[in-house]
Amino acid sequence: MRNTFDKAYYDRYYRNPRTRVFTPAVARRQAGFIASYLKHLEIPIDDILDIGCGVGTVLKALGKEFPRARTRGVEHSEYLCHRYGWTPGSVVDYTSDEPHDLVVCNDVLGYLNDKVCTKALANLAKLSANVLFLGVLTREDYEICDQHRTDPQQRMRAAAWYRRRLTRHFINVGGGLFLKKPLQVTVWHLDRLE
Secondary structure, X not given: OOOOOOHHHHHHXXXXXXXXXXXXXXXXXXXXXXXXXXXXXXXXXXXXXXEOOOOOHHHHHHHHHOOOOEEEEEEOOHHHHHHHOOEEOOOOOOOOOOOEEEEEEEOOHHHOOHHHHHHHHHHHHXXXXXXEEEEOOOHHHHOOOOHHHOOOOOOOOOHHHHHHXXXXXXXXXXXXXXXEOOOOOOOOHHHOOO
């Protein structure tokens, strides 16, 4: 795993408009997409866990989309926990008394080796009651992303590597959304990415 997720890292990849990988506008669009799709599927969202929440842009936007939902940000970076008050924790071993309606894990898994990442994916399944939103850069994506804005310390795995592990617990419904098995809602087969 990357050694430091300090102020300099977040200034470069999240705050500086010339070098950041993710803008607040993108976070709002992403949250709007997630909310629209889950409302379309009639999946109630009463609590949201963002594990590896970073500066909290997506979590805050989801809080606006689901104003009655409880939100919790969990973060590995001591710097961010101190600055934003996030709960300290890791995607690998964070536990919760109850699974969450919506779990978000964005741009975290690429920093883990294969063995630890496999554990993290199993933990995400435990933490998810209904829906996982997963964002991770794959080997195939690296060819089309802006490499100047991408942290080169990430491990680039094939998309198939993730799919094999995710299908044990989830149905992929596109756009980074994975519904927990067994399905609690009807999803037509052409809406699934199997």
